[in-house]
Amino acid sequence: MRAMTYRGPYKVRVEEKPEPTIEHPNDAIVRVTRAAICGSDLHLYHGLMPDTRIGHTFGHEIIGVVEEVGPSVQNLSPGDRVMVPFNIYCGSCFFCSRGLYSNCHNVNPNATAAGGIYGYSHTTGGYDGGQAEFVRVPFADVGPSVIPDWLDDDDALMLTDAFSTGYFGAQLGDISEGDTVVVFGAGPVGLAAARSAWFMGAGRVIVIDHLDYRLEKARTFAFAETLALSEHKDIVVAVKKATEYLGADVVIDAVGAEADGSVVQHVTGAKLKLLGGSPVALNWAIDSARKGGTVSVLGAYGPIHTAVKFGDVVNKGLTLRSNQAPVKRQWPRLLEHIQAGHVRPGELLSHRIPLEYIAEGYHLFSAKLDDCIKPTILMGTE
Structure with missing residues (x-):
């Protein structure tokens, strides 16, 4: 074959x-x-x-x-x-x-x-x-x-x-009626998560990405508000401004260990055979959630060798949920x-x-x- x-x-x-x-x-x-x-x-x-x-x-x-x-x-x-x-x-x-x-x-x-x-x-x-x-x-x-x-x-x-995983990510967020949901990543899974958030009662959905054409898809397919990474010096501050400085009720990380790969990733992954990954998107998600909020992690991660802000998870009382769908x-x-x-x-x-x-x-x-x-x-x- x-x-x-x-x-x-x-x-x-x-x-x-x-x-x-x-x-x-x-x-x-x-x-x-x-x-x-x-x-x-x-x-x-x-x-x-x-x-x-x-x-x-x-x-x-x-x-x-x-x-x-x-x-x-x-x-x-x-x-x-x-x-x-x-x-x-x-x-x-x-x-x-x-x-x-x-x-x-x-x-x-x-x-x-x-x-x-x-x-x-x-x-x-x-x-x-x-x-x-x-x-x-x-x-x-x-x-x-x-x-x-x-x-x-x-x-x-x-x-x-892809769509089942995005739907599952919205489920993991335990969305309540009227919640503000922020989705990091406008790839297929992120777009599916954003669209699915409406099915679960979201009152507002905001999608974040660095590519204009994917943000346009977020607006037309997921009916979401969008924030472009290129237009904001600090994306977490932008999320805070958009949520009356409280943060989002639910944040979905649909990025993971950045599939395009950083230099560090290529050394740890291709050379050392460890998917080192980057926790940047996950840390943004943690920082963007309100106190007592929920972070749903869908992105593909391997062993992380750089710091995840777990202290902030504890101090903000966040619920962190994840799994393969x-x-x-x-x-x-x-x-x-x-x-x-x-x-x-x-x-x-x-x-x-x-x-x-x-x-x-x-x-x-x-x-x-x-x-x-x-x-x-x-x-x-x-």
């Missing part, structure tokens, strides 16, 4: 790889029809994620058609059109039984916190991802779901991670919103790129060219 493969920092290409096979009775093989490039894939692309091996196939946002199922699979059949959550999970361990699918205890021998994720290095289990013509889907009875006939492919694709747990409510016409997650997809040109797609997304919000990868097998 044709598949995207990692060849080193900033180097990806399409190569021939063996098609995946059924390795366990609960496996399914899915013929991928569409995938996407996620902002967190850029950490891998930039060489910042530990144990990203040459030849690894990225991609954890996947929809497709079931090609084959193992003998124990009961809920799927060949020919089913499915959306696959980015979480790989068993569905029965201590954590899965509590709905913490992203923390499954049985799918990742290499980490004590994260569960399994498709195409996200060997730190999350080493599973090949879906930026390929086919992908192996473990625990096929608990992860993927058949796509309703009425659901558009673009909307389904966005539910496999348990994607499938968000689907029932999100499907209701989509069917009712409240939102079209697929509107966040800005570019359609054939698999053969995925290297150009990564460059486009990484360099923020052509007003790229989020690229879809088309397999030519629809």
Whole structure:
């Protein structure tokens, strides 16, 4: 099959790889029809994620058609059109039984916190991802779901991670009616979090970013007020001014360890194999929250080697909440919103790129060219 493969920092290409096979009775093989490039894939692309091996196939946002199922699979059949959550999970361990699918205890021998994720290095289990013509889907009875006939492919694709994660971030904020919500980062997840905040009763939503075209998307898609980093010497002061100097009730960090990568990150990540990261956005979020407020952290972070203002978290009485999104747990409510016409997650997809040109797609997304919000990868097998 044709598949995207990692060849080193900033180097990806399409190569021939063996098609995946059924390795366990609960496996399914899915013929991928569409995938996407996620902002967190850029950490891998930039060489910042530990144990990203040459030849690894990225991609954890996947929809497709079931090609084959193992003998124990009961809920799927060949020919089913499915959306696959980015979480790989068993569905029965201590954590899965509590709905913490992203923390499954049985799918990742290499980490004590994260569960399994498709195409996200060997730190999350080493599973090949879906930026390929086919992908192996473990625990096929608990992860993927058949796509309703009425659901558009673009909307389904966005539910496999980005929009579900943004919705989860708004949930973590425990938004009360009338709250002021500030979102750092106007990438797809930040935009989804901002739009979702309205569903939960927000009275005001403010999105912060450094790119004008993404701020425009925040205004048109998320109906949010915006603050441009380039226009304010101190963004925290700007937030305070906008909130009568109290701070926001809820702040959502949808930036993480800055996917474009600082010099320090490239040394600690690419050279020392530690995703050092930068806590700048997280510290802005802490400083921007009012006393007694909530900070929801969605951004991808590794071990942080520079200071997080945890003393301020304690002294301000902040509630800090975070996790990788348990994607499938968000689907029932999100499907209701989509069917009712409240939102079209697929509107966040800005570019359609054939698999053969995925290297150009990564460059486009990484360099923020052509007003790229989020690229879809088309397999030519629809």
